[in-house]
Amino acid sequence: MADTDVKTPVAEDGEAVDEAPKKPIDPDFEPEIIVFACHYCAYAAADLAGSMRLQYPSNIRMIKLPCTGKLEVIHLLKAIEAGADGVYAAGCLEGECHYLKGNLWARKRVNHVKDLLAEVGIEPERVEMYNMSSAQGAEFARVATEFTERIKALGPNPVKRAGVDAHAAAREALGGAAMPDDPAPSAATSEEGHAE
Ligand code: FES
Numbered sequence: 001m002a003d004t005d006v007k008t009p010v011a012e013d014g015e016a017v018d019e020a021p022k023k024p025i026d027p028d029f030e031p032e033i034i035v036f037a038c039h040y041c042a043y044a045a046a047d048l049a050g051s052m053r054l055q056y057p058s059n060i061r062m063i064k065l066p067c068t069g070k071l072e073v074i075h076l077l078k079a080i081e082a083g084a085d086g087v088y089a090a091g092c093l094e095g096e097c098h099y100l101k102g103n104l105w106a107r108k109r110v111n112h113v114k115d116l117l118a119e120v121g122i123e124p125e126r127v128e129m130y131n132m133s134s135a136q137g138a139e140f141a142r143v144a145t146e147f148t149e150r151i152k153a154l155g156p157n158p159v160k161r162a163g164v165d166a167h168a169a170a171r172e173a174l175g176g177a178a179m180p181d182d183p184a185p186s187a188a189t190s191e192e193g194h195a196e
């Protein structure tokens with residue numbers, strides 16, 4: 001929808017109503033973001049971004065999967081329940097999943113989790129699905145930056161609890177479905193958490 005299509009909210013009596021004030025962004029908030037990354041595409045794209053010295057926020061922590069089709073609703077919910085401020089799946093381009101429809105299933109599950117979060121009063125924008133190829137290092141950096149800015153604007157996960165490692169909890173929930181981490185990616189992440 002174009003920006004010009006945005007309408008002022010109107011009450012039942014036809015009077016314009018004020019929109020809820022936006023939450024101020026806390027400049028010190030550094031979100032914890034879990035990325036479920038297919039090793040054929042997004043994980044390789046992250047490596048490429050590192051090789052290209054592209055910068056993206058250091059807030060993201062990846063969990064490598066053989067295909068995003070391995071990702072179940074419970075894994076996404078566990079990551080949020082354990083306090084991740086944002087979670088996204090990054091799979092192959094549609095039509096290019098090595099398991100044919102794994103990325104399509106992942107998108108359905110992500111959308112289902114969005115609905116579940118909305119029902120319990122948690123912003124559905126905290127969960128997302130992206131598609132990219134292994135050659136799209138710049139796209140990987142762009143998505144990581146865009147999603148981090150989105151979560152910074154939302155603020156901390158309301159169910160975050162002190163002392164719970166969301167990344168470890170998500171990995172544990174996946175069990176054998178998660179692949180071992182490679183040595184730390186050589187990504188050029190910015191210390192401030194912003195792409196430069
Ligand atoms: Fe990459 Fe399925 S193999 S999303």
